[in-house]
Amino acid sequence: MTESNYDEIMQLLCDRLRDLASTDVLITPETNLINQLSIDSIKLLNLIMEIEDTFDISIPINALTDVQTVGELVDLVHKIKTTSS
Amino acid sequence: MNLLEKLDAAAAARKALLPNGIGAFGIPIEEVFSATEARIGDRRVLLMGTNNYLGLTFDPECIRAAHEAIDKEGTGTTGSRMANGSYFGHRALEREFADFYQCSSGIVFTTGYQANLGTISGLVGPGDTVLIDGDSHASIFDGCILSGADIIRFKHNDMVDMEKRLRRLGDSAETTLIIAEGIYSMLGDQAPLSDIVQLKNKYGGILLLDEAHSLGVLGKTGQGLVEATGLLDEVDFITGTFSKSLCSIGGFCVSNHPQLEQLRYVSHPYIFTASPSPATIASTRAALELLRKGTHLRDKLWSNCQQLYSQLKEIGYQLGPDPGPVIAAVVETPQQALLLWQQLLEHNIYVNLILPPAAPEGKSLVRCSVNAAHTAEQIGYVGDTFAKLYKMINVSS
Numbered sequence: 172m173t174e175s176n177y178d179e180i181m182q183l184l185c186d187r188l189r190d191l192a193s194t195d196v197l198i199t200p201e202t203n204l205i206n207q208l209s210i211d212s213i214k215l216l217n218l219i220m221e222i223e224d225t226f227d228i229s230i231p232i233n234a235l236t237d238v239q240t241v242g243e244l245v246d247l248v249h250k251i252k253t254t255s256s
Numbered sequence: 257m258n259l260l261e262k263l264d265a266a267a268a269a270r271k272a273l274l275p276n277g278i279g280a281f282g283i284p285i286e287e288v289f290s291a292t293e294a295r296i297g298d299r300r301v302l303l304m305g306t307n308n309y310l311g312l313t314f315d316p317e318c319i320r321a322a323h324e325a326i327d328k329e330g331t332g333t334t335g336s337r338m339a340n341g342s343y344f345g346h347r348a349l350e351r352e353f354a355d356f357y358q359c360s361s362g363i364v365f366t367t368g369y370q371a372n373l374g375t376i377s378g379l380v381g382p383g384d385t386v387l388i389d390g391d392s393h394a395s396i397f398d399g400c401i402l403s404g405a406d407i408i409r410f411k412h413n414d415m416v417d418m419e420k421r422l423r424r425l426g427d428s429a430e431t432t433l434i435i436a437e438g439i440y441s442m443l444g445d446q447a448p449l450s451d452i453v454q455l456k457n458k459y460g461g462i463l464l465l466d467e468a469h470s471l472g473v474l475g476k477t478g479q480g481l482v483e484a485t486g487l488l489d490e491v492d493f494i495t496g497t498f499s500k501s502l503c504s505i506g507g508f509c510v511s512n513h514p515q516l517e518q519l520r521y522v523s524h525p526y527i528f529t530a531s532p533s534p535a536t537i538a539s540t541r542a543a544l545e546l547l548r549k550g551t552h553l554r555d556k557l558w559s560n561c562q563q564l565y566s567q568l569k570e571i572g573y574q575l576g577p578d579p580g581p582v583i584a585a586v587v588e589t590p591q592q593a594l595l596l597w598q599q600l601l602e603h604n605i606y607v608n609l610i611l612p613p614a615a616p617e618g619k620s621l622v623r624c625s626v627n628a629a630h631t632a633e634q635i636g637y638v639g640d641t642f643a644k645l646y647k648m649i650n651v652s653s
Contacts, residue, residue, distance in 0.1 A: 213613040216390070220409060220417075229424045231385070231406035 176252065181245045183225065187218060188241065200242030222248055228255050280597055280609045290314055291629035296606060302634055304600075304624045305608040307500035309581045310472050310553045311629025312546060318503065318539040325538035333531045337364075337520065341531030349541050353508045356548060357479060357494055361517055362510040364537075366529050368468055368497025369395040371507025373402055374525035375464065375495050376433065378518070380405040385425060385432040387461070389413065389447070391440050391616055396466060402525075405433070412440070412616065415451040422459040430460035438470025438481035442616055442623075443575075444582030446470070449481050453490040464493040472501025472547045473581055478554060498536070502543040506532045557581060557628040560635050564626055567639035571646050584610070584623040585642070587649065593620035596649050603641045 185198045192198075192208040204210045210218070219230050228251050238244050257265065287295040291311040292303050312318055325345065335341040346364055354362035365371040376399030380386055384405040388396055391412040400407045408425070410418040422429050434456055436447040449465070456463045467480035475483025478501070482488040492513060498506035509516065520526060532540075546553075565579035574586040587593045590611045597609040600622070610621040624638065 211613050213618075216409060220390075220411065223408075223421070223424070227424065229406075229408055229421065231408060233401065233404070233407050 177245065177249050180226075180248050180252070181241075184222070184241060184245055184248070187221065191218065198241055200240065200245065202241045203239055204241065204244065205239070226252050228252050280594065283606070288313075291627060292631075292634060294606070296601070299601070299604050301601070301604045301606045302638065303606055304626070304630075304638055305606050306625055306627070307469070308503060308627045308629070309469075309501045309557060309625070310503070310543075310547060310550055311557075311627040312501070312503045312543050312553075315503070315543070315546060317546065318542045321538040321542040322535040325534040329534035331535070332533045335530060336527055337531045338527045343531075343534060343537070345534060345537040345541065346531055349537055349544070350508070352541060352544055353510050356477075356544065357482075357510045358488065359494075359510040360512050360514065362508055363516060363519060363526065364532065365507040365509070365526055366532050367505055368495075368499055368507035369398075370525040370529065371495045371497065371509055372396050372466060373399040374523040375493060375509040375519065376400055376435070377402040377525065378523035379403075379462070379464070379493070380431075380433045383431075385428050386435060387418070387421060387425075387432050388435045389437065389440075391442055392435065393437065393441060393466065393468070396435055396437075400435075413445065413448055415448055415455065418452070419455055419459075422455055422461070425459075432459075432461040433464060434461050435464045435466065438465060438467040438474060439580055439582060441469055441582060442610065442614075442621060443577070443584050443586075444469075444580040445576045445578045446474075446481055446580070449485045449487050449491075453487055456490075462492045463490070464495065465491045467494055467496040469500060469582060471496045472550070473554065473557065476551070478547045478550060498540045498543075501547055502540050504532075504536045504540045504543065506536055506540060553628040557626065560626045560628065560630050560632070563632065563635045564624060564639055567636075568642055571639075571643045573642065573646070581626045582623065583626060584621040586615075586619050586621055588619065590620045592649050593622050596622045596645055599645050599648065600641060603644075605638055605641060 188198055188208055191210055191214050194209055196207050202208060223230050230251055234247055238247055283296060285294050285296055291308050291313045294301055294303055329343060333341040350362040350364050365374055372395035380403045382404040385408060386400045386405050387408050388400060389412055390409045408421050410421050425432055436452055439446055470480035472478040474480050482491050493509055493511045495509045498504045561579050561581055565583050568585060569575055576584055593609055593611060600607055608623040610623055612618050615621045
């Protein structure tokens with residue numbers, strides 16, 4: 172695990188979430204995807220497909236059950252990316 | 257926010273979306289007159305939003321079979337298939353489905369939803385993978401969740417995207433269950449089955465095809481997409497429902513894999529529910545026989561589908577790519593969809609309203625379901641009404 176990889180994922184996700192969010196909220200690792208960004212289930216599933224393509228990884232949808240915040244999503248992507256490379 | 261407040265918030269969001277159209281979902285049907293007409297409130301309406309594709313809901317043979325079964329076997333089985341709920345009719349229907357699909361075995365479930373839930377959760381589990389289309393029906397998605405398998409989605413009917421995801425799975429592609437649908441319920445388009453089979457054969461995996469909307473509709477004898485494409489032997493498991501072309505309620509799975517039988521002992525949605533009532537089984541058996549020899553019904557259905565699809569297309573409505581019994585007009589906003597739905601009801605036409613996030617890509621749908629019992633005049637009236645409303649809908653956007 173490298174810090175730069177983690178930061179890169181965080182930056183990329185924050186950029187995409189800013190585009191998708193229906194509200195103008197400052198996005199931090201603690202930001203809640205549903206309550207604060209109003210990301211509905213379909214938007215989230217489509218975002219996961221985008222992330223899979225960007226990093227050439229597979230992210231099982233069921234792994235999202237433990238994801239509520241931006242930081243948790245970044246952790247998940249980073250973990251899968253690290254183990255698959 | 258407590259549990260009940262969460263539900264209040266969801267109700268408020270629904271009311272905000274549909275200030276004048278709360279009744280659009282779960283509309284009360286007061287009386288049903290035929291396969292094409294019913295009463296909603298004080299209106300006699302034309303039913304254009306049912307899944308009664310072959311128009312058999314009032315078929316005399318199906319009704320007679322159901323009456324006889326009630327008289328002979330009572331109103332319900334009061335038990336699971338695992339216990340006292342496997343009557344002669346249940347086993348006969350399983351044999352008939354297996355025979356219809358030239359398979360070694362078949363299983364009957366209590367609903368179509370449970371057929372997918374029970375088959376998927378019986379076939380895969382934690383450590384396995386399911387690869388599903390992005391527009392999969394909720395029964396498929398819920399079955400995957402129940403299974404505990406890793407769920408990967410590919411873009412709807414996009415074979416480049418599907419291959420990319422299969423490739424990424426590497427060795428685990430071999431323990432992957434790939435799931436597609438004969439006809440998708442939102443836009444009425446068909447799965448590119450030939451391409452899916454090619455990819456399955458290239459990467460490994462097992463293929464399940466849900467023929468819920470295509471049973472009775474596609475293929476010479478109505479088997480569905482497997483028959484229309486000649487790929488019956490390439491599909492490992494076929495599921496389907498009784499609640500569309502077969503006009504009752506229930507579901508099935510057939511396969512040539514002997515392991516299907518094992519599902520009877522591991523699949524909770526099969527075991528922990530009461531079996532279908534004798535009347536349901538009897539009318540389904542009668543309807544399956546009619547479906548198999550129902551070429552004339554399919555001819556009439558497709559003539560109706562072509563008539564409505566081409567008329568709506570000509571008017572300018574954006575439709576799904578394939579003509580078929582599911583014909584959905586795609587509009588940009590929920591407000592446009594609601595207005596169109598309400599105006600159709602004002603003209604005594606009942607259709608389905610589908611709003612985000614249920615509709616794909618954030619669009620909204622006004623969905624018609626065509627059946628074989630519709631007359632050319634009824635279809636013409638629906639088309640003419642859509643034409644009359646086209647300008648109003650587009651001006652309002």
